[in-house]
Amino acid sequence: MEKIAYFDCSTGIAGNMCLGAILSAGMPLKELLAQLKGLGLEDEYEFTVAHVKRQEQAATSVTIKLGHAHGHRHLPDIEALIQRANLPDRVVQWSLAIFRELAAAEAAVHGIPAEQVHFHEVGATDALIDVVGTCLGLHWLGVDRMVCSPLPVGGGTVKAAHGRLPVPAPAVLELFRRAQVPIYSNGINRELVTPTGAAIATSLCESFGPPPAMVLQQVGLGAGSHDLPMPNILRLWIGTDAAAIADRSSSVHNHRAGHSPGHSHSDGHSHSDGHSHSDGHSHSDGHSHDHHHDPAGNTPEPQPGYTESVVELQTQLDDLTPQAIGYLYDVLFQAGALDVFTQAIGMKKNRPGILLTVVCTQANQAACQSRLFAETTTLGVRCTLQQRRTLYRTWRSVNTVYGAVDIKAGLATPQGPALNLQPEYETCAQLARDQGVGWKRVQWAAIAAAQALYTQQDWPLQPPEPQGTKPSAPGG
Structure with a gap:
């Protein structure tokens, strides 16, 4: 059964707030710290957890106090740390996506390639702990998909490595733009959304808006660092798909109707030992593992997108x-x-x-x-x-004999494979006019180049190039 996480960000989102919400939702601190050791950064930070109140509401506060400074880290350095940390595959994929999105935003702001973006010693280590720790927690909680509320913009200024910056910080504003995040002002002139928090939300959440239909199971409360006019708390809602539960309840009711009284048989049979075995078996580790077996005992192909x-x-x-x-x-x-x-x-x-x-x-x-x-x-x-x-969507540029063409790819998962490849119309039309050839000829050349690239590698989701925003793709 699909498990959903909803980030309720009435006072914004930051990496340490995510960690606090993860721990509040039930992940053991000991297990989180044990898995973070794989990064090999224990001598660079001190991890502190406290139970605090924000406007008389209890929440979990996490502080990452930096000790030994490593110096500047570039994106390739951070990618290498994550890839050799012996983390679960999904945690690696999520963490890399977050840092790549953050680097792309910083690159757009500073006008440099993403690989040249350096994460300052003030932020590199705690950002790594915030990001990887959040991904570890979401994985431990068994989350399948994530949705986020609209985000407040905040106001005022914030101190950064190169001086004071307006709020939202330039990188945060760029992340908002790239992900087309719905934003609003809640009247609080503080930094409410940090670059790390924005990157977590825009990289992991499939949409921004009201809570999706779900049956609520857990709520994690992560405290922000400051007292604000309203409770400075990130609320992480964890639940299961309400539609799936309704479908299962209907199936159970119909199945039971065909049996004599006294024998309760559901998709997961009720046994005398008191354990309920469902399509996604409940194990002692607390996770729901979704197998989705069909009546013939076969495991169907996972649904793309x-x-x-x-x-x-x-x-x-x-x-x-x-x-x-x-x-x-x-x-x-x-x-x-x-x-x-x-x-x-x-x-x-x-x-x-x-x-x-x-x-x-x-x-x-x-x-x-x-x-x-x-x-x-x-x-x-x-x-x-x-x-x-x-489908998940991303853009790539391919070279043809007529010039470069942007290709929109529809991906089965954020890491590929590409199921649909479509050249951007306006680019093909302009090249056709410039070269004096038919539009279809340019389109065919672009598709051929994209297919050749696709045969060499999957198309993982990558942020668009800094030079501009691709038009939104219609699709019902």
């Missing part, structure tokens, strides 16, 4: 000038729409009309609805919450 919630907005229009539709597409995509499309329909009194459909996230629902009311003649919009399965 991930599931997320989207909102479908619909309205019929029969009195709107056609010129407005093209403009409407642009403003809806600017408001965060994932996809917009129209269908021809017949309406009352035999009037021809269109059915306008907008697909968006819950975080952008209000903005898209506002555009529909402002730019069309509609008097009402229907809203439906849906679940969709989507």
Whole structure:
């Protein structure tokens, strides 16, 4: 059964707050410290845990006090430390993704390659402990997917290695932009989201918005370092997919209905020893291991991509000038729409009309609805919450005889393989015009180059190049 983590960040997110929430949610401190030893940094820091109160609410506080300074570390140094630390594969993948995203943001801010970004002695060691420790905790808790709330921007200034910086710090602002994070002001002028916290959220969380439907099992409370006008606590909600539980309950009810009274048989049979064995067996280590066996006893192929919630907005229009539709597409995509499309329909009194459909996230629902009311003649919009399965997406640039073309890849997992490869239209069109050749010829060359690259290696998720943002890809 899928386990979900929701980061509730009403006062922001930082690496030490994540660690506090992880420990509060149940991971033993002894086990966390034992696994962190694999990094070989024990002489560089002191790990302190305290139970504190923020506005009279109890939470767990973690402090990483630095001792022996290592000096500057670059991204390759940090990658090497993580890769040789004998960590679980998923922890390695998550940790590398976080540091690569953080390095890419810093690189964009400073105008240098990501490999040249150096993590200062003030931040390199504690960032490593924060990131790897958080990933270890999420792995120990058995988390399958993560969602984060919208993030507060904070305000004021913060002291950094090169002087004082405005809040949000430039790297945090870049991480917000790259991940298209919904942000807002809660009126608190402090640094609320640190670069490490932002990188954890934007690298691990599949979406930003309200809590997903789940059955809540645990709550971890990680304290921030300062007292604020509201409780400075990161709340980590851990639960299981509510839809899956409903499906299982229905299946159990139907299965039991076919048996005589007194014998309770579920997907996981009830035995006299008192242990319940389900599709994902419950073990003494506290983790739920999801095997998903089918009735024939076979283990099906894992589903590519991930599931997320989207909102479908619909309205019929029969009195709107056609010129407005093209403009409407642009403003809806600017408001965060994932996809917009129209269908021809017949309406009352035999009037021809269109059915306008907008697909968006819950975080952008209000903005898209506002555009529909402002730019069309509609008097009402229907809203439906849906679940969709989507591939992970990343971009690569490939070289062709006509020039470089950006390729959008749809990945089964964040580490590959690539299931879909699609050249960017505008690049192909511009090259076709410049070279005086057909657009299809450029597209075919780009696909061939991408396929050749794909046969050599999987396409792990990598941050976009600093030179610009790729357009969002529609897809219902």
